[in-house]
Structures are given as C-alpha cells and as structure tokens.
Amino acid sequence: MVKKLLAFTIILFVITSFAIAQNIIPEKDWKLAVQLWTFNSSSFYTAIKKTDSCKIKYVEAFPGQPLQDGSPAEFGPSMTVDERKALNDFLHKKGITIIGLGVVTARSAKDWKAYFEFAADMKIPIITAEPERNQLNDVNRLAATYGIKVAIHDHPIPDLYWHPDSVLLALKGHPNIGVCADIGHWVRNGLNVVDCIKKCNGKIMILHLKDVAEFGNVQAPDVLAGEGVCNIPAVLQELKNQNFKGFFSIEYEEHPNNNMKDVKQYVQYFYTETGKLK
Numbered sequence: 001m002v003k004k005l006l007a008f009t010i011i012l013f014v015i016t017s018f019a020i021a022q023n024i025i026p027e028k029d030w031k032l033a034v035q036l037w038t039f040n041s042s043s044f045y046t047a048i049k050k051t052d053s054c055k056i057k058y059v060e061a062f063p064g065q066p067l068q069d070g071s072p073a074e075f076g077p078s079m080t081v082d083e084r085k086a087l088n089d090f091l092h093k094k095g096i097t098i099i100g101l102g103v104v105t106a107r108s109a110k111d112w113k114a115y116f117e118f119a120a121d122m123k124i125p126i127i128t129a130e131p132e133r134n135q136l137n138d139v140n141r142l143a144a145t146y147g148i149k150v151a152i153h154d155h156p157i158p159d160l161y162w163h164p165d166s167v168l169l170a171l172k173g174h175p176n177i178g179v180c181a182d183i184g185h186w187v188r189n190g191l192n193v194v195d196c197i198k199k200c201n202g203k204i205m206i207l208h209l210k211d212v213a214e215f216g217n218v219q220a221p222d223v224l225a226g227e228g229v230c231n232i233p234a235v236l237q238e239l240k241n242q243n244f245k246g247f248f249s250i251e252y253e254e255h256p257n258n259n260m261k262d263v264k265q266y267v268q269y270f271y272t273e274t275g276k277l278k
Contacts, residue, residue: 024243026236026274033058033099035208035251036065038263042256043068044075045090052094054263060100060128060206060249063115077118084122099247100206102128102180103153109138116146126205126247128153128180130161136174143176151180151205156188156218163189164196171203182208182251183230190216193230197238205246207239209270210253222254224262225269233273240277 024030034056039047043066051059063076073083091098101124106112112135119127128151131139143150152170154161161167162185171177179200183193185208197204211228214220225232250266252259 024240024245026240026277027271029245030274031058031099031247032056032209032267032270033060033247033249034263035060035062035100035249037062038250038252038256038259040065040253040256043071044087048091048094048096050260050263051096054260054267056250056263056267057095058097058099058247060102060247061098061124062102063104077114079118088122098122098124100124100126100128100151100180100249102126102151103155104129105131106135109135109142112139112142116142116148119148120146125149126151128206130155130159131170133160133170136170136177140174140176149205150177152177153180153208154182154185154189156185159185163191164199168199168203178205179203180206180208182210183232183235184208184210184212184222184251187212187215187228187230188218188220194234194238197235197242201242204239204244207235207244207246207248208251209248209266210251222252225266226273232269233276236273237277 034051034054036047036059039050042050045068047065048059061075065075067073067075067083073079101119104115104127106115115127126149129139130153139150152161152167154167156162167179181197181200181204186193186196211223211225211230211232212220213223213228215229248270250263252262252266255262
C-alpha cells in the first residue's frame with residue numbers, strides 16, 4: 001500500500017510539474033518587438049536608433065528600407081557581405097535582435113530562395129509573408145531547407161489571407177508555415193479578433209500589435225493602444241490561455257516622422273496589461 005501511494009505521489013508530482021512548466025509567464029516569457037514599418041520614413045540605421053530609444057530589444061525588419069540616409073543600399077537580399085557585417089555589428093552594439101523579416105512577397109521560386117538565403121545568413125528565424133497559393137509548396141520546402149519558419153500575414157479585404165480560415169487552409173500540408181496575426185487588419189475586416197485568435201490556437205508565430213479607430217472599416221487609422229476597438233486586453237488573455245510562445249511586434253503607422261512618444265505608449269501599455277493577466 002505504501003509503495004502504491006508513493007508511486008501515485010511521484011506520478012502526480014511529475015504531472016503537476018509538467019503542467020506548471022507549460023504555463024507561460026508573460027512578463028518573463030513574452031518578447032516585444034517593433035515592426036520597422038512603424039519608422040518607414042527613416043533609414044534602417046535611424047529606425048534602430050529610434051527602437052533603442054524606445055527601450056525595445058527586438059525588431060521585425062522589412063525588405064526595401066534604405067540602409068542609410070542618402071544611400072541607394074536597401075535592407076534585404078541585395079546587401080553586400082560588408083553591409084551585412086556592418087549592420088550586424090551595429091545591432092550587436094545596440095543589443096537589438098532581428099526576429100522577423102517581412103512582409104515578404106515574391107514573384108518566383110528564385111526570389112523566394114534569395115529571401116531565405118538572406119534570412120539564414122542574418123540569422124533571422126521567421127519570415128512573415130503572403131505567398132500566392134501556387135507558391136506554398138516551394139515556400140514550405142525552402143523553410144525546411146533553411147530552418148526558417150514562415151508566418152502568413154493578413155491584410156485588409158480583398159487580400160488573399162484577409163480571413164483566418166484562408167490562412168489555416170494554406171497551412172494544411174505545410175508544417176513549416178504558421179500565422180502572423182495582424183489584429184488591426186482583422187478588426188478592419190469586421191472580424192472578432194478574439195475568435196480569430198482562438199481559431200489559430202497553436203499556429204501563431206508573430207502577432208502584429210496595433211489598435212485601430214473603427215470596426216469594419218478597412219481605412220480605419222491606427223490609434224494609441226487601448227484607445228481603439230481591438231480589445232487588446234482580451235487578446236492578451238486569450239494568448240496567455242493558449243500558452244502563446246511567439247513574438248509581439250508593434251506596428252503603428254501614424255505619424256512615421258514623429259511617433260516615438262506613441263510607440264513608447266504602446267510599450268508601456270503592453271507591459272501594464274500583461275501584468276494584469278490572470
């Protein structure tokens with residue numbers, strides 16, 4: 001009897017310990033980035049300086065951003081070896097890591113391969129993208145080859161992936177592809193954002209954190225976090241319930257020349273709300 005009780009106690013301890021280990025602690029486990037499109041009127045280097053001033057340590061970079069003011073060089077596969085090294089040295093000095101590249105679209109398998117080679121060389125773990133349906137097999141194969149995950153992003157109607165159902169359909173048979181959830185665009189498309197998050201349970205790799213002024217209006221502008229209709233607290237709670245382990249990427253498209261105060265508000269709001277989660 002004692003042996004049976006001891007065995008049961010050990011099993012219960014293991015199960016309980018495993019369950020505890022699976023629980024996410026948002027303040028500790030969640031990583032907050034900024035999508036550099038937020039600073040799209042600035043060069044890459046200037047955008048990184050702004051990111052640093054906002055005390056953000058992760059970025060989601062977008063292809064085509066000028067590297068330096070007055071330079072024709074752009075962030076992306078066309079960068080030279082020297083440009084890549086200089087950029088990595090600069091990021092290391094600032095203590096900032098690129099966690100995503102996107103939103104990427106490409107016309108051919110050759111172009112997709114160039115993006116994957118670039119991401120692998122720069123040690124970028126995720127490409128956020130909107131591949132055509134007939135490109136999904138190639139993109140999934142390249143993701144496996146280069147060890148880079150792909151997260152499909154949603155834009156407003158009539159975008160191919162405007163509804164989570166269309167994204168989930170694209171994921172079938174493509175194990176290296178997941179979801180980049182842009183909650184602002186879901187709201188602009190007239191969708192219940194928490195229901196969308198629930199549909200994508202376990203599939204979300206990156207969440208674009210934004211708030212917008214109006215439900216069901218594809219032209220609705222971005223607003224400060226908590227002042228719009230995206231119901232960010234409920235989104236965060238649902239993600240905690242799902243033990244979400246991806247990245248949050250602030251994307252705020254208003255006043256790109258003078259928005260650092262607003263981005264800092266997003267940072268403060270994010271950490272205040274995560275501290276309230278149950």
